[in-house]
Each structure stands twice: as C-alpha cells, then as structure tokens.
Amino acid sequence: MNSSTATARSACPAIETRDLMFRWPGREQPLVFPDISLAAGEHLFLHGPSGTGKSTLLGLLAGMQTPQTGSISLLGQQTSAMRAGARDRFRADHMGVIFQQFNLVPYLSALANVTLPCRLSALRRARADRHPDTAASELLKELGIPESHWHHGVTELSIGQQQRVAAARALIGAPEIILADEPTSALDTDNRDRFLDLLLTLARERQCSVVFVSHDRSLASHFHHQLALGGTP
Numbered sequence: 174m175n176s177s178t179a180t181a182r183s184a185c186p187a188i189e190t191r192d193l194m195f196r197w198p199g200r201e202q203p204l205v206f207p208d209i210s211l212a213a214g215e216h217l218f219l220h221g222p223s224g225t226g227k228s229t230l231l232g233l234l235a236g237m238q239t240p241q242t243g244s245i246s247l248l249g250q251q252t253s254a255m256r257a258g259a260r261d262r263f264r265a266d267h268m269g270v271i272f273q274q275f276n277l278v279p280y281l282s283a284l285a286n287v288t289l290p291c292r293l294s295a296l297r298r299a300r301a302d303r304h305p306d307t308a309a310s311e312l313l314k315e316l317g318i319p320e321s322h323w324h325h326g327v328t329e330l331s332i333g334q335q336q337r338v339a340a341a342r343a344l345i346g347a348p349e350i351i352l353a354d355e356p357t358s359a360l361d362t363d364n365r366d367r368f369l370d371l372l373l374t375l376a377r378e379r380q381c382s383v384v385f386v387s388h389d390r391s392l393a394s395h396f397h398h399q400l401a402l403g404g405t406p
C-alpha cells in the first residue's frame with residue numbers, strides 16, 4: 174500500500190455508529206446497540222451471549238440490513254443513508270467479510286474464490302497492486318494453504334483450510350474494513366489461536382480495521398478494543 178492510502182485511512186474513523194436500533198420483521202423486541210467509534214487500523218472484539226445481536230450488528234455494518242433508527246458512517250460516508258445498490262458497491266470496494274460458514278463459492282477453486290473480490294471491484298483489483306492470481310497466491314501461501322490445493326474445488330478442502338481461504342478472500346486488495354463473524358467456532362484451540370494471529374497480522378500489515386465477533390471472551394486480549402452486547406460487563 175502506498176503512503177497516500179495510509180494517510181487517507183487515518184483521516185477519519187473507519188467505523189462510527191450512533192443510536193442504532195434494528196427490529197427483525199415479526200419480532201416484537203428491537204435490538205438496541207451501543208455506539209461504536211473505531212479508528213482506522215484498529216481491531217475491535219465484539220462479544221456477548223447468543224441472541225444479543227452480534228451477527229445482526231455485523232449485517233448492519235456490512236450494509237446487508239439497514240437500521241430503523243440511528244446512523245452508520247464508514248470511512249466518513251454515511252452508508253446507512255445509501256440505497257441498497259450503493260451499499261453493495263461500498264461493500265465490494267471497501268470491506269472483506271468472513272462469515273461463520275465462510276460463504277465460499279463451492280464450484281470455484283480456492284484461488285478463484287480468493288480473486289473474486291478483484292473481479293467484483295476495480296478498486297480492490299487496483300489495490301492488489303499486481304495480477305489478482307499473484308496476490309491471491311501470496312495470501313494463500315502466507316495463510317499456509319499448500320500449493321497443490323489452490324486449484325481444487327473449495328469443498329475438497331478441510332474446514333480449517335476453507336476458513337483460511339475465506340480470510341485470504343477478505344484480505345485481497347486491502348479493504349479498509351474487515352468484518353468477521355465467529356470464523357473460529359469450528360476450530361480447536363491451537364488452530365483458533367494460529368488463525369487469529371495470522372488474520373490480525375495480515376490485517377495490521379494492510380492497515381485494515383477489524384470487527385471480530387465471538388462469544389469466546391478468551392480471544393479479547395488479541396484486540397485493541399472490546400465491546401459487549403446484551404449488558405455483559
């Protein structure tokens with residue numbers, strides 16, 4: 174990443190939310206969220222008991238849902254006021270998302286899954302700074318996926334390998350924001366710690382802001398900040 178990108182990243186908070194409230198259709202109780210202010214390049218750990226709205230909050234930040242009240246500003250732009258198409262564009266250009274089920278495209282190879290964001294966003298492609306296949310290969314290598322697996326369909330990979338492919342896909346083209354929803358839930362302690370270290374190291378190198386959701390509070394010490402949902406201290 175060049176220095177002008179780094180300067181631009183530090184100019185305004187990466188994530189700022191105010192008075193967010195969201196009610197799922199058919200639910201009586203709205204989910205009410207504490208405000209978030211996260212500086213560029215910082216890492217936030219979001220925790221809380223099941224059902225307190227962690228995934229919903231990530232969905233709001235990703236622009237997949239819109240809040241009934243309150244506002245979301247990402248990189249200085251009020252995404253909660255954008256139309257759905259503009260939010261989708263913003264997500265493709267500026268966010269890497271890792272879900273619990275990884276959401277990889279099953280009929281594509283590991284390499285093609287990782288390069289997908291560069292095909293969906295010219296900005297991500299330009300920021301990858303080299304051919305997407307080369308950038309993807311480097312990430313897969315750094316994340317420890319053997320080269321012999323790069324051209325296999327992702328369904329032939331282990332859960333841990335699929336998870337690392339999802340991380341590589343989120344990181345390619347250095348998006349400013351990475352949202353991760355319980356990506357370590359299927360892993361044993363050693364693999365979980367190794368994955369988290371790798372993800373946060375690669376995110377730091379690219380100056381990505383990270384919001385990482387987990388109910389496992391033992392992970393909190395890896396992060397700059399933590400935020401509890403559901404009234405947990």
Ligand SMILES: Nc1ncnc2c1ncn2[C@@H]1O[C@H](COP(=O)(O)OP(=O)(O)OP(=O)(O)O)[C@@H](O)[C@H]1O
Pocket residue numbers: 197198200204221222223224225226227228229230388
């Ligand atoms: N698509 C949906 N339609 C209706 N209600 C939903 C939907 N998704 C979530 N909810 C409800 O919103 C509340 C918060 O759910 P959410 O998945 O955001 O919580 P969570 O803290 O991430 O839970 P978990 O730790 O179990 O993943 C729950 O009461 C849930 O039933």
